[in-house]
Amino acid sequence: MGSIYRRGETLWIKYYRNGKPYRESSKSTKEADARRLLKRREGEISEGKLPGVYFDRVRWDELAEDYLLHFKLHGNKAVERTERALAHLKRHFGGMRITDITTPTVNRFIEKRQGQGVKAGTINRELACLRAALHLGAKQTPPKVDRVPYIPMLGGVASPAKASSSMRRILRSSRSSPST
Numbered sequence: 055m056g057s058i059y060r061r062g063e064t065l066w067i068k069y070y071r072n073g074k075p076y077r078e079s080s081k082s083t084k085e086a087d088a089r090r091l092l093k094r095r096e097g098e099i100s101e102g103k104l105p106g107v108y109f110d111r112v113r114w115d116e117l118a119e120d121y122l123l124h125f126k127l128h129g130n131k132a133v134e135r136t137e138r139a140l141a142h143l144k145r146h147f148g149g150m151r152i153t154d155i156t157t158p159t160v161n162r163f164i165e166k167r168q169g170q171g172v173k174a175g176t177i178n179r180e181l182a183c184l185r186a187a188l189h190l191g192a193k194q195t196p197p198k199v200d201r202v203p204y205i206p207m208l209g210g211v212a213s214p215a216k217a218s219s220s221m222r223r224i225l226r227s228s229r230s231s232p233s234t
Contacts, residue, residue, distance in 0.1 A: 055070075055096075056068055056069035056070065056092045056095070056096060057092075058080075058085065058088045058089060058092060063083050064079055064080065064081065064082070064083060065079075065082060065083060065085060065087070065088035066078065066079050066080060067080055067091055067092040069092060069096055069099070071099050078091070078095070080092075103200070109152060109153055109197075109198070109199065109200045110151050110152075110153045111151075112151065112152045112191070112198045112199070113149060113150065113151060113152065114143070114144070114147040114148060114149070114150045114151075114152060115149065116198070117152060117187050117198060118140050118143065118144060118187055120187070120190060120191065120194070121140070121183070121187035121190050121191075122136065122137065122140060124190055135179070136183060139179055139180040139182075139183040140183055142167070142180050143163075143180055143183060143184055146162075146163045147159075147163070147184075152191065152198065152199055153200075155184075155188070155203060157203050157205070157206070160184070160203065160205050160206070164177055164181070164206070167180070174209070177208055178208055181205050181206075181207060181208075182207075184205060185202065188203075188205075189202055
């Protein structure tokens with residue numbers, strides 16, 4: 055349960071999340087506005103959301119920068135390839151809010167890239183960058199992404215699932231054979 059109090063002319067709200075008090079200005083002098091904001095924050099907490107975190111403010115450009123920095127910090131060698139993929143993604147998703155990146159917008163990106171004559175493997179690498187950037191945004195504290203949309207991969211190329219199953223076969227055979 056939260057409370058409403060006045061600081062000067064402005065009404066403020068106080069609510070609790072995990073036992074910790076949070077205070078926020080209602081930016082209003084009307085008690086009805088403050089009560090509405092308090093109910094919204096308490097509803098967000100009961101749904102398990104972070105109160106006051108607005109995912110619709112995060113843009114693709116910010117997420118792409120975070121992903122590239124993360125990629126470089128962890129010593130990955132394919133930085134140039136990732137930068138190229140992110141450049142293509144930026145042409146399509148640049149300036150777009152993360153909440154607007156949905157399966158249909160991803161499908162339009164795929165259609166556009168296929169229309170440019172780009173091979174399926176290249177498009178899949180770009181989609182993998184998109185997916186990884188979105189997942190990284192969801193893992194950050196506080197999270198920048200509340201949900202990662204389904205991102206379809208194109209067929210006709212070696213999939214990671216096939217590669218991992220063949221890798222499991224190789225590992226199984228190496229374990230069963232005696233080492234010399």
